Amino acid sequence: MRNLDELIAKANELYDSEAELNIWIEEFEDLELAKLWHETCVMSKANPFGAGYDDEVYEALKWRGYFNKE
Numbered sequence: 001m002r003n004l005d006e007l008i009a010k011a012n013e014l015y016d017s018e019a020e021l022n023i024w025i026e027e028f029e030d031l032e033l034a035k036l037w038h039e040t041c042v043m044s045k046a047n048p049f050g051a052g053y054d055d056e057v058y059e060a061l062k063w064r065g066y067f068n069k070e
Contacts, residue, residue, distance in 0.1 A: 001029060007036050008051075015053035024060040033061050 002010070007028070014024060028036070040047070041054035051057070061067060 001031055001035075004035060004039060007032055008040060011036055011040075011051070011053045011057065015056060019056075021056070021059055021063065024056050025063060028060065030061075030064055030066065033057055033064070034066065037061055037066075 010027060014027060019027075024033075036051075036053075036057050040051040041057050043050045
């Protein structure tokens, strides 16, 4: 698994290029998407704005059934 800085760089690259959902799904493993989601997308006091690519990460995780695994 890539480190967080590598994941953020790739996510920003895909976001800037307006990559389709299938590219996000192909580019990231489940755990990588989950790491991006929890460490950069979820709004918190330390991260009040989330990330520009939060919708894309959410949709890729949703497609993979991540939010149904409770």
